[in-house]
Amino acid sequence: MNRLHVVRASGLYLVLCLVSALMLLPFAWVVFGAFKTQGEFTANPGGWLPESFANLQNFVVLFTEEGFGGILVNSIIVSAVTVLANVLFCSMAGYALAKLPFRGRSLLMGCVLVAMTVPYVALFVPQFLIIVQLGLVNTLAGIIAPMLVMPLGVFIMRQFALSIPDELLEAARIDGAGEFGIFFRIFLPLLGPAIATVSIFTFLASWNFFLWPLVVAQTEDVFTLPVALAIASQQANTTVYGLLLAGAIVVLLPVLILFLFLQRYFIQGIATAGLK
Amino acid sequence: MAIETTSAGVAALSRPLRWGVLRRLSPGPTGVAWLFVTPFLVIFAVFTAVPAVMAVTLTMTDIGVADLRDPLGVNFVFLDNFQTVLTAPAFLRSALNTVIYVGIGVPVTMAIGFLLALALDSGIRRARPVFRAVIYLPVIANIVAAAIVWQYAFTLNGPINSFLADLGIAGPNWLGTPTTAMFVVLLLTIWRTTGTCMVLFLAGLQAVPEEVHEAASLDGAGYWRRVFQMTLPLLRPTTLLVTVLMSVMFLNIFDEPFLLTEGGPLGSTKSVAQWVYEQFGFGNISNAMTGSIVLLLGVLIVCVVQLRVLRPKQ
Numbered sequence: 007m008n009r010l011h012v013v014r015a016s017g018l019y020l021v022l023c024l025v026s027a028l029m030l031l032p033f034a035w036v037v038f039g040a041f042k043t044q045g046e047f048t049a050n051p052g053g054w055l056p057e058s059f060a061n062l063q064n065f066v067v068l069f070t071e072e073g074f075g076g077i078l079v080n081s082i083i084v085s086a087v088t089v090l091a092n093v094l095f096c097s098m099a100g101y102a103l104a105k106l107p108f109r110g111r112s113l114l115m116g117c118v119l120v121a122m123t124v125p126y127v128a129l130f131v132p133q134f135l136i137i138v139q140l141g142l143v144n145t146l147a148g149i150i151a152p153m154l155v156m157p158l159g160v161f162i163m164r165q166f167a168l169s170i171p172d173e174l175l176e177a178a179r180i181d182g183a184g185e186f187g188i189f190f191r192i193f194l195p196l197l198g199p200a201i202a203t204v205s206i207f208t209f210l211a212s213w214n215f216f217l218w219p220l221v222v223a224q225t226e227d228v229f230t231l232p233v234a235l236a237i238a239s240q241q242a243n244t245t246v247y248g249l250l251l252a253g254a255i256v257v258l259l260p261v262l263i264l265f266l267f268l269q270r271y272f273i274q275g276i277a278t279a280g281l282k
Numbered sequence: 283m284a285i286e287t288t289s290a291g292v293a294a295l296s297r298p299l300r301w302g303v304l305r306r307l308s309p310g311p312t313g314v315a316w317l318f319v320t321p322f323l324v325i326f327a328v329f330t331a332v333p334a335v336m337a338v339t340l341t342m343t344d345i346g347v348a349d350l351r352d353p354l355g356v357n358f359v360f361l362d363n364f365q366t367v368l369t370a371p372a373f374l375r376s377a378l379n380t381v382i383y384v385g386i387g388v389p390v391t392m393a394i395g396f397l398l399a400l401a402l403d404s405g406i407r408r409a410r411p412v413f414r415a416v417i418y419l420p421v422i423a424n425i426v427a428a429a430i431v432w433q434y435a436f437t438l439n440g441p442i443n444s445f446l447a448d449l450g451i452a453g454p455n456w457l458g459t460p461t462t463a464m465f466v467v468l469l470l471t472i473w474r475t476t477g478t479c480m481v482l483f484l485a486g487l488q489a490v491p492e493e494v495h496e497a498a499s500l501d502g503a504g505y506w507r508r509v510f511q512m513t514l515p516l517l518r519p520t521t522l523l524v525t526v527l528m529s530v531m532f533l534n535i536f537d538e539p540f541l542l543t544e545g546g547p548l549g550s551t552k553s554v555a556q557w558v559y560e561q562f563g564f565g566n567i568s569n570a571m572t573g574s575i576v577l578l579l580g581v582l583i584v585c586v587v588q589l590r591v592l593r594p595k596q
Binding site: 007015019021022023025028030032035036051052053054091095097098100103106107110111114118120121123124125127129131132134136138152157160186189210216217235237239242251252253255257258262265272273282 | 325328398412417424425426432450544581
């Protein structure tokens with residue numbers, strides 16, 4: 007019985023290690039490839055390890071000749087604004103939807119659910135026409151605007167607000183607190199885990215978003231990292247994989263580092279919402 | 283007198299001291315509620331509600347890129363666009379491709395995700411977070427970066443083929459042949475979605491009470507019998523959620539084929555979403571909208587059918 011158990015457990019470990027290795031393999035290729043020179047790619051296209059991990063040539067070219075510095079700044083601006091706006095606006099809306107009585111509340115909750123489920127493909131063309139009317143084509147504001155208040159963020163905040171006892175808010179009200187006071191001094195300080203979840207979720211969404219910035223951004227000065235990378239990879243004739251893979255590292259690294267530290271909140275976000 | 287004034291002053295001051303400006307600025311609960319939902323309401327109206335109405339209306343017009351400057355040039359053509367789109371060979375090809383993505387991608391991803399969740403749920407408690415994190419990693423990785431690596435890995439002389447050559451197998455031109463290109467796109471998509479399935483199934487499995495397993499175990503049911511006759515029926519709500527989610531994702535597939543193969547070779551991997559994007563790029567806005575509405579209807583039908591068939595019986 008016991009030996010059978012050991013055999014089964016090691017079998018499980020073996021399978022899981024194998025699957026994990028397959029999952030990690032593409033990440034390994036990015037790291038190996040980013041340190042290879044173009045010469046290494048042409049001489050031995052199928053090779054795995056680079057000659058030296060000290061060769062930073064690809065990164066240097068990326069930032070000096072390819073203008074990745076400015077594009078990185080764009081991505082950071084888009085993500086920072088998205089995260090800050092969502093933390094504030096989603097917590098406000100979530101609080102109102104969970105804790106404040108007003109007519110039309112259930113209708114609004116319906117809007118949140120609808121906005122969460124409408125497939126993006128059906129929306130991006132009319133969204134673009136509206137962005138044209140607003141005069142925001144080819145601006146960072148145009149990229150950010152539709153992401154300012156994400157419905158999933160409102161939903162997460164509302165779920166969290168529901169778990170805060172009414173008595174707590176009632177006590178503050180009896181103590182003479184106004185509605186703003188209750189929100190800013192009682193509710194917001196309790197919001198830690200929800201803020202973490204919404205921040206991560208909105209950061210991921212804006213940092214990785216591809217289709218919309220591709221449509222809105224038309225010149226290099228408003229490109230975000232994914233757009234710049236995709237255009238570079240489709241324009242390159244003799245594909246310069248070293249450069250592209252170095253660019254891929256720049257895109258992947260911030261998310262990987264965050265994930266390493268905040269893994270729990272990432273997965274919590276999925277579990278509450280059931281979305282990617 | 284003086285004492286009274288002071289005490290009244292203190293009483294009046296005591297609240298503002300504790301709650302400051304915030305109290306005096308606050309309107310009543312209803313006012314605050316509307317104030318708090320306004321940002322969401324504005325963004326929802328401008329970027330979801332209005333576009334949805336536009337999508338439905340403009341589908342019945344012949345709007346093209348020239349009409350963006352001169353909206354009066356738009357004519358109503360009612361359902362003509364649907365006839366154009368639904369008879370266009372390129373659209374039908376992309377619809378077939380999308381059906382293939384859903385038909386193969388959804389069951390395979392869900393099966394792998396479920397098996398991994400089972401593996402993580404049984405026994406290995408200490409290593410669980412590590413495996414879970416590693417398998418989840420591709421979900422959060424940027425798709426453009428991921429597609430570049432996959433493109434590189436599957437080039438004619440790339441790492442995959444040189445590995446196969448070492449084994450004495452001549453690898454195909456993966457991204458240049460219709461069937462293998464479809465295979466690689468599916469592989470990339472499965473790599474990117476398995477983690478989501480696994481996490482959701484794992485959450486479902488951990489909600490199944492331990493006693494159920496023990497009771498079945500005592501009754502002499504083997505492991506796989508327990509999985510099929512106890513675990514799966516108990517997981518039905520989770521399975522329904524994952525099925526719908528994955529179907530919607532695979533129906534809307536755009537990034538993976540667009541980035542990996544640009545829809546080629548010969549349109550063999552082009553999805554409906556990419557067809558819409560292309561029509562939009564050509565300035566055929568009415569076609570793009572119509573295609574996206576057809577896709578939306580497809581998503582709706584699939585969801586309704588799945589909810590009907592898979593809903594847990596009361």
